[in-house]
Amino acid sequence: MKKRLKLALVLVVLSATLIPAQFGWAADKVRGVTDTEILIGQWGPQTGPAAAWGAVARGTGVFFDLVNEEGGIAGRKIKYFMRDDAYQPSKTKAIAKEFVENLGVFGVASGVGTSTGMAARDYLMENKVPWVGPATGSKHWSDPLQKYLFAVYPRYTDEASLLTQYLVEKLGKKKIAFFYQNDDYGKEGLEGAQNYAKRAGLQLAAEIPVEVTDTDLKSHALKLKESGAEAVILWILPKHAPIILGQAKAIGFEPQWVASSTLSDSHLMYKITKGLWEGVIYANFLNIESPLAKKYLEAQKKFAPNEQYTGIFFLAGFVFVEPMVEGLKRAGKDLTPDTFVKAMETIRNWNDWLGYDCTFTPQDHQGMKSTFISKCGPEGQQIKISDWMTYKGE
Amino acid sequence: MTSRKNNSVIPHALQVDQKNDLFILFFRRREAILPIANLLTWVGKDSETYRCLTMDMKRDYYEDIQLCKTRTALVLTIALFCCLMIIPFLLGDYNIYIVNLIAIHAIVAIGLNILVGYTGQISLGHAGFFAIGAYTSVLLMVKGGVPFPVALLAAGFVSAGFGFLLGLPSLRLEGPYLAIATLGFGMAVTQIISHWDFAGGHMGLAAPKMSIGPFVADTGLEQYAIIMSVAAIMTIAAINLMKTRVGRALVAIRDSEIAAEAMGVNVLKYKTLAFAISAFYTGVGGALMAFALAHISAGSFNLILSITFLAMIIVGGLGSIMGSILGAALLTYLQIKLQVIQEAPIVGPILLDISKRFFTAEGLPNIQSIIIGGIMIGIVIFEPLGMRGIYLRFKRYWRMWPF
Numbered sequence: 179m180k181k182r183l184k185l186a187l188v189l190v191v192l193s194a195t196l197i198p199a200q201f202g203w204a205a206d207k208v209r210g211v212t213d214t215e216i217l218i219g220q221w222g223p224q225t226g227p228a229a230a231w232g233a234v235a236r237g238t239g240v241f242f243d244l245v246n247e248e249g250g251i252a253g254r255k256i257k258y259f260m261r262d263d264a265y266q267p268s269k270t271k272a273i274a275k276e277f278v279e280n281l282g283v284f285g286v287a288s289g290v291g292t293s294t295g296m297a298a299r300d301y302l303m304e305n306k307v308p309w310v311g312p313a314t315g316s317k318h319w320s321d322p323l324q325k326y327l328f329a330v331y332p333r334y335t336d337e338a339s340l341l342t343q344y345l346v347e348k349l350g351k352k353k354i355a356f357f358y359q360n361d362d363y364g365k366e367g368l369e370g371a372q373n374y375a376k377r378a379g380l381q382l383a384a385e386i387p388v389e390v391t392d393t394d395l396k397s398h399a400l401k402l403k404e405s406g407a408e409a410v411i412l413w414i415l416p417k418h419a420p421i422i423l424g425q426a427k428a429i430g431f432e433p434q435w436v437a438s439s440t441l442s443d444s445h446l447m448y449k450i451t452k453g454l455w456e457g458v459i460y461a462n463f464l465n466i467e468s469p470l471a472k473k474y475l476e477a478q479k480k481f482a483p484n485e486q487y488t489g490i491f492f493l494a495g496f497v498f499v500e501p502m503v504e505g506l507k508r509a510g511k512d513l514t515p516d517t518f519v520k521a522m523e524t525i526r527n528w529n530d531w532l533g534y535d536c537t538f539t540p541q542d543h544q545g546m547k548s549t550f551i552s553k554c555g556p557e558g559q560q561i562k563i564s565d566w567m568t569y570k571g572e
Numbered sequence: 573m574t575s576r577k578n579n580s581v582i583p584h585a586l587q588v589d590q591k592n593d594l595f596i597l598f599f600r601r602r603e604a605i606l607p608i609a610n611l612l613t614w615v616g617k618d619s620e621t622y623r624c625l626t627m628d629m630k631r632d633y634y635e636d637i638q639l640c641k642t643r644t645a646l647v648l649t650i651a652l653f654c655c656l657m658i659i660p661f662l663l664g665d666y667n668i669y670i671v672n673l674i675a676i677h678a679i680v681a682i683g684l685n686i687l688v689g690y691t692g693q694i695s696l697g698h699a700g701f702f703a704i705g706a707y708t709s710v711l712l713m714v715k716g717g718v719p720f721p722v723a724l725l726a727a728g729f730v731s732a733g734f735g736f737l738l739g740l741p742s743l744r745l746e747g748p749y750l751a752i753a754t755l756g757f758g759m760a761v762t763q764i765i766s767h768w769d770f771a772g773g774h775m776g777l778a779a780p781k782m783s784i785g786p787f788v789a790d791t792g793l794e795q796y797a798i799i800m801s802v803a804a805i806m807t808i809a810a811i812n813l814m815k816t817r818v819g820r821a822l823v824a825i826r827d828s829e830i831a832a833e834a835m836g837v838n839v840l841k842y843k844t845l846a847f848a849i850s851a852f853y854t855g856v857g858g859a860l861m862a863f864a865l866a867h868i869s870a871g872s873f874n875l876i877l878s879i880t881f882l883a884m885i886i887v888g889g890l891g892s893i894m895g896s897i898l899g900a901a902l903l904t905y906l907q908i909k910l911q912v913i914q915e916a917p918i919v920g921p922i923l924l925d926i927s928k929r930f931f932t933a934e935g936l937p938n939i940q941s942i943i944i945g946g947i948m949i950g951i952v953i954f955e956p957l958g959m960r961g962i963y964l965r966f967k968r969y970w971r972m973w974p975f
Contacts, residue, residue, distance in 0.1 A: 224937035226876065232937075261911050262937035267872045268673060271865055272908050275666040275792075293776055293869035300778075300866055318775075361766060361774035389763075484928065 208514045210284030216251065216506065216513070218242070219259040219277040220287045221294065222313075226264035231290040233487045234313050235260050237495020238287050241474065241503075243481040251506045252513070259283065265290075267297035274298035278305050285309060285518070288498040292316045292362070303327065306515045310505070310522070311498030311545075315439075317366065320544035326515060328505075328522055328538055330498045330545045334363065334438070336569035337461050337549050338370030338413065341436055344551055344564060345409050346378055351434065353383040355407035357398065357422065359414045360387035367413035367438060383407040388414060388422075395422045396429075403431035411436045416443075420451040427454065439463055439549065443490040448558025456556055459563065461549045464490060464497050464532050466560060471532060493532065500531035501538075501545055534566045637815045639808070656804070660796045668792040669864070674904045675796075675803040676860045681884040681896035682810045683853025688882070689891035690814060691846040692826030693742055694751045697758030698881045701851045703873035704761060705731045705858025707771055710779045710868060715770075720782050724802070724859050731855020732848040739847030743840055758878050766870035776869025779862045789863070799860050806853060810893050813849070822846050823891075854881075880907075883944070887951050889960030898959040903944065910940035 210217035222235030242256040250256065259281055263269040270291070277283040278301075285308035289295055292314045302309050303324050311330035312319050315337065319329035345351045356371050358364030368385060375382050384405035386398050399422060402410055410433050412419060419441055426432065437460035441447055447455040465471070474496050478485055485492065501522070506513065508521035525545070528536040534548040551564040640646035660668055680702060687693050709727035712718040718726070741753050766774050782789040782798050789795045813819050821842045824832035833839050862868045880903065888899020914920045914936055927936040955961045 225941055227874075262940070263911075264937075266877075267865055267867065267869070268861070269908065269911070272666070272669055272673070273911065275669050276912070279664050279666040293867070293871050296776065296778075296867045296869070297865050363774075365773075391763075 208284070209278075209282045211254070211513050214254055215257045216254045217257045217259070217281060217283040218285050218287050218502075219261065219273070219281065219283040220289055221261045221263040221270050221273045221298075222288075222290045223265040223294075224262035226266070228265040228290065230487070231313070231491055232262070233485075233489070233491040234288055234290050234495040234498070236482065236485060237474075237478075237492040238499050239495075240478050240481045240485075241496045241499055244474070244477040245503055247477075251503065252509075252511045254513075258287075263291075263294055265294060267294050270294040271297045271301065274301050274307075278302070278307060283307065284513070284515075285502065287311065287502055288313045288495065290314070292318065295319075299324070299327070308502075308505075308515050308518050308522075310502035313494060313498055314363075315366070316362065320542070323541070323543055325519060328501065328543045328545055330501055330533065330536070332439070332463050332546050332549055332569070333370075333544065334366035334413075335370035335373065336547050337439060337463075338367040338411070339374040340549050340567050340569055341411060341438070341461050341551070342371045342374040343378075344567065345411075345434075345436060346374075346380065348564070349409070349434070351409040352380070353405070353407045353409075354380075355384040355386065355402050355405050355410045355433075356382050357386050357388065357402060357410055357412050357414060359418070360389055363440075364388075364413045367411075371411060388418060390415065392418070393421065396425050398422060399425040399429055399431060402426065402433075403429060407433050409434040409436055411438075412441065413438050414441075416441055416447065416450065419447060420454065423451055423454040434459070436460065442552070444552070444554045444560045445558045446489055448554060455554045455558065457554060459551055459553045462552045462560070462562075463534070463546060463549050464493055465534070465550075466490075466493065466532075467562070468532055474532075497532040500533070501525060501528070501536050504528060504531070504536075535568060637812075639811065653804075656800055660793050665792045668796050670905065670908055672792065672796055672799050672864050673908070674901045675799050676857050676864060677881075677884060677900035677904050678897045679803050679806050679860070680854050680857035680881055681888060681900040682807060682893055683850045683857065684881050685885045685888075685890065685892065685896040686810065686814075686822070686853070687846050687850035688885060689889075689895075690819065690826060691822040691843065693843065693846060694747065695754040695847075695850070696751050696875070696878050696882065697738070697754035697756070697761075698850075698854050699873040699875065699877040700758035700761035701731045701735060701854035702858035702861065702877065702881075703765060703868075703870065704734055704851075705855030706779075706862035706868045706873070707765060707777070707858075708855070709859035710777050710862050711771060713780050714777065719784075720863075721784055724856060727859035728852040728856040731858070732852040735847040735849075735851020735854075736844050738851070739844035742843055742847060755875070755878075758873075758875065762870045762873050765873075772869070774870060776867055776871075779866050779868060782863045795864060799864065802856065802860060806856065807893060807897065810853070814893065818842070818845065826891075883948055885958075887948060887958055889958030892958070892960040894963070895958050895960035898963070902947075902959065906944055906947075907940065910943060911937070913939060 220235045220238055222232045223229050224232040239258055239260055242258045245251065246255045259277070261273045263273055277286065286302060288311045290313045295312045295314070296318060299318070303326055306326055308326045310328045313331060315331045315334040317333050317335065319327055342354060345354055356368055358368050364387065371382060384402060384407060386401050388395065388398055395418065403426070412422070412435060414422070419437070423435065435458040437458055439461045442460050442462045442464070444455065444460070471493060474493060475488060478488055478492070504525060505518055505522040508524060509517045522538050523540050525536055525538050533546050536545045538545050547569040548566045550562060550566045553561045553563045555561045635641070640649055659671070663671065680698065684695065684698055687695055705727040708730045709723040712723040712726055713720065738754065738757050742750055745753055765771050771777065782795060784798070789798055821832065821837045824835065824837050825839060825842055829839060884899040884903050885896055886899070887902060888897065889895025914924045923939060924936060927939070951958055957964065
């Protein structure tokens, strides 16, 4: 009995310590901004099915450490809060409420996931929380326009349209098949490819969907072969890429494979496809050869030496948030959500980052619409084969 | 009903528990306890107190079906309701949201417990019912223009309909086979919804605001009013249901299907009914969740959610309404609060240090899974009755404490 009592006491103490300290903020001040600090939060799955994408949030942490080390922004240091939502929307919304109410953050940086972000979007907007760079290419972020939300990730539709255009105009491919994941990630890609095809007066040779849970892609490969496509665009998960490439090769079908930016980690793809990835061309919106990337990876060695994953997702944590830091710098000393929005909207064709031509206007909060094409080299290295291409609209 | 005089309580109780160490420690003389004993018994000034102090004995059927068996229980229940009415005004929006989540999960846990704890059937597919409830209510309101209370009930009944259908195979399937069948159901529902363009596909749907007549639930506080009322009504309904013929039939099926059938319990009827009731609760919970989140998408109703529900009732206590609520509260609270463990005083920095030194950068968030897993293992090994078992032991212990 006494042991149990002790156990209960321990539990009570433990749960009491779990109640986080309440950060108060006076009403006349701007939420999340003090003379010395700017509070910024981010959620990202560190556990659960999507944990691999959690590297984005950790990358952002290193980026803020770097910014602070370089002197911060207008005399203020960034205080960064990272939360694990395990890719569950109910937790994401709880985190958003915690950010706004308990911690009183100024803004939210990036954040992985479309459904998770959508659970928090309206709440953040109602509370005037600036949010920059959600880490998916969904059109939900910039369409319809939200005053305090700035999208950085190029829309999947734009990217697919550019890729198709490149195939038709630069490589002279006429018969293009589209192999896509049967959800909105894949469907938005398909929509983009169809849009371009329609404008060019073409017809896609085949549109083959694949379910996330499928593991045997033989029938898919056969259908693609039957369509006689010269090039196949892949809008799928990394785990499906080795399967479809392997099974297509087994039945003697070797078209030009083309992949979306979600498959742009060429070293990783080369490894998991056991070399089949060589020669694949893919879209890319993150300039990994830029000197900035080198600087960021050095910062990682300094601030997060234990980090195991330093690939594209980790650097994505930098690229999605770079415009936010630029906006904070431009807003300067007098920082409120509204001055921040105004400052963000002065960013035009800005290139001092890993991305390209960041532009925000009061009418359009989709910051990046550009992509470039790379080819996977014999050792899995990335060979840039095109310049930046920008989506100009219909 | 025989009644004893109040003052006869003390000597009896003393005889029962005189060996108690604590008593010897604090009260060396018998007289010293009298005022405390009186304090403890002032709420119940009749024979019920005596009975409550000795054992839970029921002497007739009507006594058994009473909602509050003693005056103490009644007073405590009223106090609980008062607390539930007051706390939202003391909590901030963030904490209200957590309480709302707890209430929703409690509804689901009660529903699942009716199936698993009372009837002895397993289900790994309750996320499916949860999704059906959420989508039914939102689709009815958005596409059908149905008012919220109707949509909420409809969510429950549509879900119950599917529960009935899933209950049919349960007549032939048992144990792991039933687990797989329900698992398949849960996954199929998510797949179908995510490919159904009318329901928003993978994008999901934005949920409108809850409203009853002119009252629109804009803030967390107003949502709390609706969610907590529904939760309270459904809890009382479940407590009562388990005391009726239906509840006893379900328990009989759990204890022995053949014996139950021999006693005249229609196994077919009550098994499918258990599935339907359970699905009804889960469907209503799902509908409320849709409005609390304001946006639903198929991906969030996954297998992990089904297992979390199951974990809630195992941690809370199988075959107990109160256990369901306790389990839902504990797991929901831990899931939300363990995300911020690094900011807890004392414990947080230590854990952060340990994780930085020995684990990878991703190490700390996994503490959440480790703690929840640890609690579940601990409960299954040391307290098979779950949190309700702990409560019962405490109750028995404190009831006699000073004596």
